[in-house]
Amino acid sequence: MKLKPLHDRIVIRRVDDEDRSPGGIVIPDQARDKPQRGEVLAVGPGEPLETGQVRAPAVETGDVVLFGKFAGSEVNLDGEELVVLKESDVLAIINA
Amino acid sequence: MKLKPLHDRIVIRRVDDEDRSPGGIVIPDQARDKPQRGEVLAVGPGEPLETGQVRAPAVETGDVVLFGKFAGSEVNLDGEELVVLKESDVLAIINA
Amino acid sequence: MKLKPLHDRIVIRRVDDEDRSPGGIVIPDQARDKPQRGEVLAVGPGEPLETGQVRAPAVETGDVVLFGKFAGSEVNLDGEELVVLKESDVLAIINA
């Protein structure tokens, strides 16, 4: 992975909603601001706290997660659309 | 449960308002932003604090709770409409 | 009481303003956003602090309190209109 996210940011590749595995979640295309599924490709070192400590991330590379449709920033890496967002924009991990 | 919520998020399945048990609460359908009832299906590990600690959740799986109608994000898992919201959006637990 | 409020939330039953006891407070009906009287029916365990501690509630069940007219969320429990609000929305306790 060429992107190394800073702090509590993570890099995600959207998972096709038509592909209903692994969680079987179907989100209608016309839905506005409905959460979307994505696979975590890279995870930053964690959120820096006011105490000077760093909070360990709660997701890891390979996790399939639910995140807000309009959360984060889209980047195009080698022709592939990725999303860089903060861990706090992740709603839940979808168990395989 | 296929969803594993992060931090202080919880997953809820709405409980039909017409079904007046267990709390007997009736909320007119046309009500705007009135709290709704739901059953807690999954609970995250708790809210991360600035001190680096984690606050234990105050609800648990199986609780029937009141929450704001427009709180959280709706997701459709295997054809069932669920809501992912933060524990702070829960107003009260309805005792059985 | 069937509702168990979370954190620093409390459940209140409005007290009829026409009934001038116990505090003798009269608030004209047409008043906009004037405080209202209510009896505390249930009290949450207290406000969670960033330190991980919990602040003990300052009101208790049975207290008659003044609170903002539009504070909190209205719920209808067994046909009775109740209000779930945060303790910080309570202005004062009315001594009997």
Add this chain to the structure above:
Amino acid sequence: MKLKPLHDRIVIRRVDDEDRSPGGIVIPDQARDKPQRGEVLAVGPGEPLETGQVRAPAVETGDVVLFGKFAGSEVNLDGEELVVLKESDVLAIINA
């Protein structure tokens, strides 16, 4: 006093601006958002801090204070118009 204010709230009875004692302050009636004078009737236990401590109030019952005209909430107790506001809305104590 029938009202027991919570936390850092205080109860105030407006002092007639035409009566120029004790501070001799005159504030034209048509002034918009000019501070007003009032006598402190009741004082809450103090502001709860994030550390779990309580900050002792800086005003006491009997103080005549300056406060913002539109600060706080007006309540009518036994026919008398009172104001419940936060200590932080008090600008200064007027020395007798």
Add this chain to the structure above:
Amino acid sequence: MKLKPLHDRIVIRRVDDEDRSPGGIVIPDQARDKPQRGEVLAVGPGEPLETGQVRAPAVETGDVVLFGKFAGSEVNLDGEELVVLKESDVLAIINA
């Protein structure tokens, strides 16, 4: 001085801008929101901190200061126009 400001508030008497001493500052009357000069008449005990401590004030009675034209609240004490503002609204002390 009849006013005893609370916390980090101070009481100021505007200094005539036409009088160019002591700092020689001239601020055109038509200027909008330009800082103004004033003499500090009274100083509160200091800003209360979240730790429960009090921060000592950085100005003292007799200081001539620059402050925002629309900062604070104007009060009329014994016919004299004064300003009650927070120390954080003071930009600088003008050395004599």
Add this chain to the structure above:
Amino acid sequence: MKLKPLHDRIVIRRVDDEDRSPGGIVIPDQARDKPQRGEVLAVGPGEPLETGQVRAPAVETGDVVLFGKFAGSEVNLDGEELVVLKESDVLAIINA
């Protein structure tokens, strides 16, 4: 480098998006608020924390980073357009 950024600010020189090395990222010109690539020319000493400590920067001179198109302030140094932004505006480091 003539600019010495303060605190958690960094100085960046935009990298031509047509040049697809080193990360191969292509961001269409007409994109609105899409992240852009830039090379870090200078890094401040780090973000000052409320505790009085300083958080060490997470980027270093020479890093190629992704940052928000409209983040920071543009400055023109010796005819070259640079951007001064906060480290928190950096999304990710692009590995060479």
Add this chain to the structure above:
Amino acid sequence: MKLKPLHDRIVIRRVDDEDRSPGGIVIPDQARDKPQRGEVLAVGPGEPLETGQVRAPAVETGDVVLFGKFAGSEVNLDGEELVVLKESDVLAIINA
């Protein structure tokens, strides 16, 4: 210098943008909200922290700095236009 800035404020005299030394930065006059150059004339004792400590300033008298065009407050001292701003409005120090 007649002005003694409070806390984390500093006093700046704008440096003519036509004069391209020392940093050689040219900022077109018609630019909106582009940073400007200025020389630091006076520095306050530092930002007071919530802990009660004071953070030492990161700039010193004589520094030439970049700051936001509309940051701070303009004052006219002895016919000279100065700017009082907070250190956090300073983007970078320009090395001579």
